[in-house]
Amino acid sequence: MFTTLEKDEHARRRRLIADRYANTNVLRPQSLGGIAQNATNFVRRCFESVGGSLDIYPGLHAYAFDCITHHLFDPYDTKSLQDVKDEEVMREVTFDDSLQNRLLKHYHPTIHRLLGNALRTLFNAKPRETPLADAFVLDKTTSPSLSPSPSPFTLLHRLRQSLDKSEKADYDDSGSAQGTFIPDSLDIAAECLDHMAAGIDTTGDALCFLMWELSQPRSRHVQRKLQQELLAAKSNGVTDNKLAQLPYLEAVIMEGLRCWPAIPMSLPRVVPWDEKGGKEIDGWWVPSGTVVSCQAYSVHRLGIDSKGEWFPEEAEGFRPERWLGGEAEEWKKRFFAFATGGRGCIGKHLALAEMRLLLKEVYSRFSTFPDDSMTQEDMDMSDQLISSRPRGQRCLLRFVPLEDLAGKHHGSPTPGRQQMAAEEPESTVWRVNSTCKGIANSYVETLDNESLGAA
Numbered sequence: 182m183f184t185t186l187e188k189d190e191h192a193r194r195r196r197l198i199a200d201r202y203a204n205t206n207v208l209r210p211q212s213l214g215g216i217a218q219n220a221t222n223f224v225r226r227c228f229e230s231v232g233g234s235l236d237i238y239p240g241l242h243a244y245a246f247d248c249i250t251h252h253l254f255d256p257y258d259t260k261s262l263q264d265v266k267d268e269e270v271m272r273e274v275t276f277d278d279s280l281q282n283r284l285l286k287h288y289h290p291t292i293h294r295l296l297g298n299a300l301r302t303l304f305n306a307k308p309r310e311t312p313l314a315d316a317f318v319l320d321k322t323t324s325p326s327l328s329p330s331p332s333p334f335t336l337l338h339r340l341r342q343s344l345d346k347s348e349k350a351d352y353d354d355s356g357s358a359q360g361t362f363i364p365d366s367l368d369i370a371a372e373c374l375d376h377m378a379a380g381i382d383t384t385g386d387a388l389c390f391l392m393w394e395l396s397q398p399r400s401r402h403v404q405r406k407l408q409q410e411l412l413a414a415k416s417n418g419v420t421d422n423k424l425a426q427l428p429y430l431e432a433v434i435m436e437g438l439r440c441w442p443a444i445p446m447s448l449p450r451v452v453p454w455d456e457k458g459g460k461e462i463d464g465w466w467v468p469s470g471t472v473v474s475c476q477a478y479s480v481h482r483l484g485i486d487s488k489g490e491w492f493p494e495e496a497e498g499f500r501p502e503r504w505l506g507g508e509a510e511e512w513k514k515r516f517f518a519f520a521t522g523g524r525g526c527i528g529k530h531l532a533l534a535e536m537r538l539l540l541k542e543v544y545s546r547f548s549t550f551p552d553d554s555m556t557q558e559d560m561d562m563s564d565q566l567i568s569s570r571p572r573g574q575r576c577l578l579r580f581v582p583l584e585d586l587a588g589k590h591h592g593s594p595t596p597g598r599q600q601m602a603a604e605e606p607e608s609t610v611w612r613v614n615s616t617c618k619g620i621a622n623s624y625v626e627t628l629d630n631e632s633l634g635a636a
C-alpha cells in the first residue's frame with residue numbers, strides 16, 4: 182500500500198484492510214487489552230528502574246513493536262519488553278541506518294554504483310537487511326494453516342480471509358475481483374512487514390520526545406496537571422476505551438505530536454494526469470506529473486490567528502493549553518502529524534490508543550525527571566530525511582513513584598534533585614527526607630495539590 186503509486190490500486194488495497202484500523206476495531210476489548218498489557222509491561226520496567234534511570238528510547242520502541250505485532254498477528258505477537266530474542270528483532274528494524282543509502286540508490290543509481298564501495302568504507306552505508314524481522318513475518322504469513330487462527334481483530338486475519346475468498350473468486354489478471362484487491366501470500370507478508378515497520382519508530386519516537394518534554398522542569402506544571410486528570414479519572418472509574426474523553430491527556434498528546442511529529446518531513450504527492458493537464462492548488466496552476474509536498478514540521482510552526490494573521494512566535498514552545506481554548510479550532514486545521522486524505526496514516530487510531538494507554542499507566546504512577554547524564558543535544562530532532570529521531574538515540578529518565586512523592590519514603594538515591602529543585606515552580610519544595618534514617622539520598626516532594634497528595 183505504501184509504495185502503490187496508482188490511485189485506484191492504492192484505494193483498492195486500502196479498502197480491503199481499512200476496517201482493521203478503524204477506531205471501533207482498535208477499541209475492541211481484545212485489541213485494547215493487548216495494548217494495556219504491553220503498557221503494564223513497560224511500567225514494570227519503570228518500577229524496576231526506581232532509584233536509577235531507564236533508557237526509554239529502546240523501551241518505547243519495544244512497547245510500540247509489541248503493540249503493532251499484537252494488532253497484526255495476535256496470538257503470534259512479540260513480547261520484546263520481556264524477551265530478549267524478540268527485542269533483537271525490534272532493534273534490527275529500529276536501529277537501521279540505511280535510508281540515505283537507499284534513497285541515493287533509488288534516485289541516482291549510477292552515482293550509487295560508482296560510489297558504492299567508497300560509501301560503504303567512508304560512511305558505513307549498508308543495504309537494508311532485516312533477516313530476523315523477515316523471518317518472523319514470513320513465518321506468520323506464509324504458513325498454509327495456523328492453529329490457533331489469528332484473532333479476528335488482526336490484520337493477518339483480514340488478509341487471510343481475502344486469500345481464502347480469492348481461491349473461490351473469479352478474478353481478472355490484475356488480481357481484482359469486483360473491484361477488490363486480492364493479495365497472494367507474498368503480498369500479505371510484504372503488507373504486514375511494512376505495517377510492522379510503520380508502527381515502531383513512529384509511535385515510539387513520538388512518545389519518547391513527549392515524555393522527555395514532560396520530564397523537563399519547564400513542563401512540571403503540565404506533568405502535574407496530567408497526573409491530576411489521570412488520578413481523578415481512575416477514581417471515577419473511567420475505562421481504557423474512554424480515555425479519549427480526557428481533555429488534558431488529549432491536549433498533551435496533540436501538542437507532543439505538533440512539536441515533534443514522528444514524520445516531520447515532506448510527504449510527496451504527484452499531480453494526476455488528467456484531461457486538464459494539471460490542477461490548481463491554492464491559486465497556483467501545477468502541471469500533471471509535478472511532485473508537490475507538504476511537511477508537518479513547517480505547517481505545525483505556522484502560528485495563524487482566526488483572521489489569518491501570522492504569528493510565528495505563537496507556535497513556539499510546548500503548550501498543551503492551545504488545544505483547549507478558543508484557538509484550538511485554528512490549530513486543529515493545521516494538525517498534520519498523520520497527514521490527511523486517502524494516503525494519510527491508516528494506523529492513526531492505533532497509535533493514539535497506544536499513546537493514551539502508555540501515558541495513563543506511567544503518569545498515574547510516576548513522576549519523571551531527566552537523568553543528569555542527558556543533554557538537550559541527545560534529544561534534538563535528528564533529520565532522517567522522512568522521519569526524525571532523537572539524535573543520541575537514548576533518553577534516560579528517572580521514575581519516582583507518586584506515593585514516594587506524596588510523603589512516603591523510598592530508599593533510592595536520586596541524583597539530579599538539586600538541579601530539579603532550582604528550576605521547580607514555587608508550588609513544589611524539594612528537601613532531603615531526614616525522617617528516613619540511613620538513607621541520605623531519599624527525598625520527598627511537598628505537594629500543594631489535593632488529588633495528587635491523596636493518591
Ligand code: HEM
Binds near residue numbers: 377383519523526532
Ligand atoms: C504517532 C504515530 C504515527 C505517526 C505520526 C504516523 C504518521 C504517518 C504519516 C504522516 C503517514 C503518511 C505518509 C505519506 O503520506 O507518505 C502515514 C502513513 C501510514 N502509516 Fe502512520 N504514523 C504513525 C503510526 C502508525 C502506526 C502505529 C501504524 C500501524 C500500522 C501506521 C501505519 C501507516 C501506514 C500503513 C501508512 C500508509 C498509508 C497509505 O499509504 O495509505 N502508522 N503515517
